Amino acid sequence: MCGIAALQLRNPSLHAELGSLLSSMMCQIVDRGPDSAGLAVYNTPGLVSKGTSTLSLLGKDQGTPVDAITAALETLLPASASTAVKVVGDTTLVSAAVDTDLLVKAVSETLPASTIIGRGEHVAVMKSVGHPMEIAAEHGLEAMAGSQGLSHTRMATESAVTAGGSHPFSVADDLCLVHNGSFSNHATIRRELKREGVVFDSDNDTEVAARYIASRLQQGDDLETALTNLGKVFDGFYTLVVTTADSMAVVRDPIACKPAIIAETVDYVAMASEYRALAALPGIENARIFEPEPGKVYTWSL
Amino acid sequence: MVTLTAADTTTANTKSESATSVDLADSPVRDLNQALHHAEDGQSWTVENPGGKHSLAVGINADVTVTIEGHTGYYAAGMHQKGDVTINGNAGVGLAENIMSGRVHVKGDASQSAAATGHGGLVVIDGNAGARCGISMKGVDIVVGGNIGHMSAFMAQAGRLVVCGDAGDALGDSIYEARIYVKGTVASLGADCIEKPMKLEHLDELGGLLAAAGRADNPADFKRYGSARNLYHFSVHNSTSY
Numbered sequence: 001m002c003g004i005a006a007l008q009l010r011n012p013s014l015h016a017e018l019g020s021l022l023s024s025m026m027c028q029i030v031d032r033g034p035d036s037a038g039l040a041v042y043n044t045p046g047l048v049s050k051g052t053s054t055l056s057l058l059g060k061d062q063g064t065p066v067d068a069i070t071a072a073l074e075t076l077l078p079a080s081a082s083t084a085v086k087v088v089g090d091t092t093l094v095s096a097a098v099d100t101d102l103l104v105k106a107v108s109e110t111l112p113a114s115t116i117i118g119r120g121e122h123v124a125v126m127k128s129v130g131h132p133m134e135i136a137a138e139h140g141l142e143a144m145a146g147s148q149g150l151s152h153t154r155m156a157t158e159s160a161v162t163a164g165g166s167h168p169f170s171v172a173d174d175l176c177l178v179h180n181g182s183f184s185n186h187a188t189i190r191r192e193l194k195r196e197g198v199v200f201d202s203d204n205d206t207e208v209a210a211r212y213i214a215s216r217l218q219q220g221d222d223l224e225t226a227l228t229n230l231g232k233v234f235d236g237f238y239t240l241v242v243t244t245a246d247s248m249a250v251v252r253d254p255i256a257c258k259p260a261i262i263a264e265t266v267d268y269v270a271m272a273s274e275y276r277a278l279a280a281l282p283g284i285e286n287a288r289i290f291e292p293e294p295g296k297v298y299t300w301s302l
Numbered sequence: 303m304v305t306l307t308a309a310d311t312t313t314a315n316t317k318s319e320s321a322t323s324v325d326l327a328d329s330p331v332r333d334l335n336q337a338l339h340h341a342e343d344g345q346s347w348t349v350e351n352p353g354g355k356h357s358l359a360v361g362i363n364a365d366v367t368v369t370i371e372g373h374t375g376y377y378a379a380g381m382h383q384k385g386d387v388t389i390n391g392n393a394g395v396g397l398a399e400n401i402m403s404g405r406v407h408v409k410g411d412a413s414q415s416a417a418a419t420g421h422g423g424l425v426v427i428d429g430n431a432g433a434r435c436g437i438s439m440k441g442v443d444i445v446v447g448g449n450i451g452h453m454s455a456f457m458a459q460a461g462r463l464v465v466c467g468d469a470g471d472a473l474g475d476s477i478y479e480a481r482i483y484v485k486g487t488v489a490s491l492g493a494d495c496i497e498k499p500m501k502l503e504h505l506d507e508l509g510g511l512l513a514a515a516g517r518a519d520n521p522a523d524f525k526r527y528g529s530a531r532n533l534y535h536f537s538v539h540n541s542t543s544y
Contacts, residue, residue, distance in 0.1 A: 028354075255452070256414065256433050259395060275373050275394060276354030289373075289392060291413060291432055294452065 002167075002180040003029025003132075003153035004260075005277045006241045008248045008300055009146075011267040014282075018044070019144030021281060023136055025270070026151040028277040030132050032180075033153030036166040037135045038127030040118065040176040040243060044146040047093060047124035052082070053100040055107055056118030056125040056170070057092040058163055062111050069094070069110060076106040089139030090163070091117075091126040100173050115164055115201055120174030122147075122245045127166035147302060150243050152178040158186070158205040165202055169210035174245040177213060179206040180258045180273060181237035189233060209234060213242060227251045227297045241271055247301040256294035263287040269300045320346070321369075327351035331358060341366045354394065359387050362404070379406045382423060395432075398425045401442055414451065417444045420461065426515040433470065436463045439480055445515035455482055456492065464511050466519050474527055478534070482527040483508050485519060493543050494533040498526045 005025035009015055018041065026037075041047065048054045062069060070085045073094065077083050081096040092114075096103050100119050107114060118125025126139045132153040136142075152167035159165045168176040183189075186205035189212060194200070198211050209230060216226035223242060227249055230240075237257035242249045250271050252260055263270045263278045265287045272278050275289070292298055324334050326349060334349060335357070341347070343365040352358055356375040359368050359382075366385040370378070373391035382401040392410035401420040408416075411429035418434065420442025427435075427444070433451030436444050436458055445464040452470035455463050458480030468486035475492020481504070482495075491497075500522075508521040533540055 259413070261413075274354060274375060275392065276356075276375050279353040279373070290411075294433065 001032050001155045002178075003032030003273045003277075004151070004178050004180050004239065004241055004271065005029050005273070006148075006150045006178070006243070006248060006250075006271045007281075008148040008243075008269045008302060009267070010269070010302065012147075014267055015043075015147055016145045018146040018149050019141045022144075022149040022151055023133075023141045024280045025272055025277040026136055026141075026153065027133055028279070029151075029153050029273055032273055033155040034131060035156055035161045036127070036129040036154045036163065037132035038117075038125065038152050038154075038166040038168050038178070039136065039139065039141060040123055040125045040150040040168045040170065041141075041144050041146045042122045042148045042174070042243065042245070044124055044144045047088065047144070048095070048120075048122055050121065052095050052097045053103045053119070053121055054093055054095040054124060055100070055103055055116050056123075057094060057107070057111070058115040058117045058127070060087045060090045060092060062092055062114055064111065066092075072110040073106050076109060077102070088124070089126055090128040090135070091124075091139065093124060117164075118168075118170040118176070119172070120170075120245065122174045123170060123176060123243075125168055125170045125176065127168070128163050129161060129166065147246075148243060148248060150176055150178055150241060150248075158182050159203045162202075165204045167206055168243075169204070169207045171207070171210045172214035172217065174243075175210070175214055175217070176243045177206065177210040178241050179209060180239045181253065183209060183234050183236035183238065185235045205236075209238075209240065223247060223249050224297045224299050231295060231297075239273070247299055249297060249299040250292050251297045252292055252294050254295035260292050261289065262292055262298070263289050264300075321348045321367075322346070323348045323350060325350040326353060326355060326358075331355050334358065335360055338362050338364075338366065338368065352389075352391070356394070362387065365404075373410070382406055392429070393427075397427075398423075398442075401425060411448070412446075416446075417442050420444070422461075424511075424514055430467065436461070436480070439463065443511055443514075445511055445517065447515075447517065449486070452489070453492070455480055455495075458482075462507065462511055464508065464515070464524075466517065474529075476533060477527075477529045479529065481507070483511075483521075483524040484527065485524045488525075488527070491527065494530045495527055496530045498528045500524070500526050 083096040167178040170176045183205040186208040239258040239260045341364045346367040349370040352372040354375040360380040363383040375394040377396040379387040380399040393412040395413045397416040398406040401423045403423040407426040412431045414432040415434045417425040428447040430448035435450045435454040439458045441460040449467035455474045459478040465484045469488045471489045472492035474495030505521045
C-alpha cells in the first residue's frame with residue numbers, strides 16, 4: 001500500500017496555494033505509506049526559474065560545503081550560467097543557466113557520490129525517509145507556489161526503505177512518476193533497458209517504469225502512448241501518476257488492484273488514492289468526481 | 303457526479319424521536335460508531351462532514367436511521383445488521399461489506415467490492431459501482447442504478463444482483479446460486495456463468511427488487527444470468543475452465 005496525491009492547477013490564481021493544497025491532500029494519505037515520502041513541485045518560485053536548469057540532489061549534506069560545491073561547479077560551467085546551490089529541507093538544489101545534460105555532467109564530476117532525484121527547467125523533487133508530513137514540513141511545502149505538484153507516501157514492498165527508493169522517480173527533464181503497487185517483471189525489463197545503455201540509481205521496481213517511460217518518450221511516444229506501451233510490457237499492480245512540464249497522466253492496471261479517484265473542476269484536476277485526500281479542496285462539492293477506468297490512460301495538459 | 307442534498311441542521315444532540323446530528327469535522331469516527339452501537343430502535347442520526355473517512359456507521363445492530371451527508375471512505379456501513387443507512391454522496395471501497403440484513407442506500411457511486419460477502423439485506427446504489435461488486439455475495443440483494451465494473455458477483459453464492467446499466471468483464475465468474483439481472487450490456491461472462499430464461503417468477507422477483515430500490519425500470523427489459531453448474535465441485539477435468 002502507498003498513497004498518492006497529485007494536483008494540477010488550471011487557474012493561475014490558485015498557484016500561490018499549490019503547497020498548502022497539496023499538503024492538505026498529502027496529510028490524508030499518510031496512513032497509506034508512513035515509512036518515507038516524496039514531493040515534486042512545478043514552477044515553484046525560489047526553487048526553479050525559467051531559462052535555468054535545476055537538479056535536485058538527494059540529501060542536504062553532500063559531504064562538501066555549499067560554497068565549495070558552487071565554486072567547483074563554476075570552474076566547470078560558463079561564468080554567465082549564474083550557478084547556484086541551495087539546501088531546501090533534506091534536498092540540495094543545484095541550478096545554472098545551461099543545458100540539463102551539461103549540469104548533470106558537472107555535478108557528477110564535482111559530487112560523484114550524489115544521487116540526482118530530479119532534473120529539468122520546471123520541477124524540483126524532494127524525498128526522504130520518515131513521517132511524510134515531517135518531510136513536507138522540513139521542505140516547507142505549505143508555503144510553496146507552483147502550477148502542479150505530486151506527492152507520494154510509501155509503504156515499501158519491492159525494495160528497501162531508503163530515501164533513494166522513495167517516489168517520485170524523475171529520470172528525464174521535468175518527468176516524474178509515482179506508483180502505488182508493485183511490478184512483477186521489473187527485473188526482466190531492467191535487464192533489457194540496461195542492454196540499451198540505461199543506467200539505474202536504485203533497485204526499485206518503480207524506477208524501471210520511470211526509465212521505461214523516459215525511454216519511450218525519447219523514442220518519440222507522447223505521454224499517453226508511452227503509458228499505453230507500459231501497460232503492454234509491465235506486469236503487476238499499479239496506479240501511476242506521471243507529470244511532465246505541462247501535463248499530468250493517470251493510469252491503473254487492467255484489473256484495477258490499486259485505488260484512484262479524480263476530481264476535476266475548471267480550476268484544477270486532482271488525483272488521490274482516496275477521496276478523503278480530495279475532501280478539503282476548494283469547490284470539491286461541484287467537482288466531477290470519478291474513479292479512473294482500469295487500463296485507461298487519462299491525461300490533462302496545462 | 304453527485305450533487306449533495308442540503309444538510310439537516312434543524313436538530314442537534316436530542317434523543318429518540320428527532321435526529322441526532324454528529325459533525326465529523328469536530329468529533330472522531332470512533333465516537334460515532336460507539337454511539338451507534340448503543341443506539342435504540344427508532345432513533346435517527348445525521349452525520350455531517352464525513353470527508354471520505356473510513357469505517358463510518360459500521361456494525362449497526364439497532365433499527366435506526368442514519369443519514370450521511372457527503373462522501374464516505376472505505377467500509378461504510380460494513381457488517382450492517384439492522385436499520386437504514388443512506389449516504390448522500392459516493393462510497394469508497396467495501397461499502398456494506400458483509401451486510402447481514404437491513405438496508406444501505408448510496409445516492410452517488412460506490413467504489414470496488416460493494417456489498418462483498420453480504421449475507422442479507424438490501425444495498426441500493428443509485429450511481430455506478432466499481433469492480434467486484436457483490437463479490438462472494440451470500441444472500442444480499444444489490445440494486446445498482448448505473449454500471450458495474452469487472453469481476454462482479456465473482457463466486458456469488460446466494461442473493462440477487464440487479465444492474466440497470468451495463469456490466470463489466472467476467473460477470474458472475476464461478477457463480478453458485480446467486481441470480482443476476484442486467485438491463486444493459488455485459489462486456490463478458492465469467493467462467494460457468496450463462497444467460498438464463500426470464501420466467502414469470504423472475505419477472506416478479508425483479509419487479510419486487512426494483513420497487514424496493516425505488517426504481518421505475520421495466521423488469522421485461524432485463525436479462526437473467528446465473529450458474530451453468532458445471533464447476534460446482536472441483537474436478538481436475540475442469541482445470542482449464544477455472
